[in-house]
Amino acid sequence: MLLQRKYLKEAIGWAGALCSLLGFSLNTLNMISSQSLTYLLLNVLGCAFLIIYAVNKKAHASWVLNSIWLLITAIALVKALMV
Template identity: 60%
Template sequence: MVILRKYKMELVGWTGATISLSAYSLNSLNIVGSQSVAYLLMNIFGCFFLILYALSKKAHASWVLNSIWLIMTMVALLKVYMGGW
């Protein structure tokens, strides 16, 4: 069971990293804009998975950084839906 949980958390971490890197790459290549819903949602999911992974590894700096990034992204998404405030 412990080994299965370890591999599951590794998958969570790699999934988060892949989603976050994909969002960054798509934005850098001007395929999605930094205020697009697709980009912001990718960041939210990527951060969420990376937070779960970092918590499982007790990597405090990583989960704090990703938590701040997640909050900033959620504020940006709210701003998009509210029409720019």
């Protein structure tokens, strides 16, 4: 059971990293806009998963940074949905 929990925490971290990297890559390659719902949702998921992972690892700088990034992304998402 303890081993399964460890793997779940690692999977959450990797999923967050992949979401963030995918959004950044697609935006950099001009495949999606930085204001698109796809990009914003990938950032929200990526940040949320990375926050969970960082809190579990007690990596304070990482979860604070991702929390700020999540807040900025949430504001942009609300703006995009209001258009």
